[in-house]
Amino acid sequence: MAGSGTPQVENTSNILQHQTLNLIFQEEYIPRFFQLLQRxxxxxxxxGCSLKSLLCQQPGISSEYLEERIQTIFIDGKAVDNIERAIPADGATIAISAAMPGLVGATLRRGGFYAALRSQITYTAGEECAxxxxxxxxxKLFNLLIDELGRGFLEKGIWIDGKVLQDFFKGQAESFWEGCEEIELDGSKVKPQKLLETHWCGEEKQVLFKVASTRSGI
Structure with a gap:
């Protein structure tokens, strides 16, 4: 969880020109997509906004939820204690988790009694960003947060690396597609086979990806 690198990110206007993929699946199949949220x-x-402001812009994360449920946070592999002073740099990797058990969990918990034991892996605020x-x-989402926040992120839409998406689709059994109700790729309705044949790893590396259940629709 703590060993994440920092991706190189193009400017947002370029990313917004990339492919879009909307899926509707039967409700019981939605958790199968949660592994993408952990990756x-x-x-x-x-x-230049604070970590607290950044997280509270995301679906399902209110100030209250952040304080009560998100107990462990990493920025580029460094544990964060002060979410109001931490300002992630462009392209930073942020990992969030609910409270973890045992001494390790207590040590990594933000602002906890044992925080001093991890001085070598504690995030310190750098220069202010533009x-x-x-x-x-x-x-990245971990443990209980995946179940609690996963559907909200998938319904709103996430930007995901094309190679990760391609590997995910190719790794699914035929039975997985039995739960698929609708596929819309770049505004056109397509069949599951189209997703398996699509090469997601060209110049457009990011895909705007949404998954909704038959209960909520796209």
Whole structure:
């Protein structure tokens, strides 16, 4: 969880020109997509904003939820204690988790009693970043947060690396597609086979990806 690198991110205007993929699946199949949230996906936020502000712009994360449920946070592999002073740089990788058990969990918990034991892996605020425009950040969800926040992120849409998406589709059994109700690729309805044949790893590396259940629709 703590060993994440920092992706190189193009400007947001270029990313917005990339492919879009909307899926509708039966409700019971939605958790199968949660592994993508753990591997990491891109979110957009105002450049130079605090970590707290960045997270609270995301679906399902209110100030109250952030304080009560998100107990462990990493920026580029460094544990964060002060979410109001931490300002992630463009392209930073942010990993968030609910409270973890045991001494390790207590040590990594932000602002916890044992925080001093991890001074070598604690995030320290760097120079302030420019505050104009928008930037992209890589976000990873872990443990209970995946179940609690996963559907909201998928329904709103996430930017995901094309290679990750391609590997995900190719790794699914035929039975996976039995839960698929509708596929829309760049505004056109397509069949599942089209997704398996699509090469997602060209110059356009990011895909705006949405998944909704038959209960909510796209």
């Amino acid at each position: 990491g996906f891109m979110v957009k936020a105002r450049r 505050s104009e425009g928008e930037a992209m950040f890589k976000l």
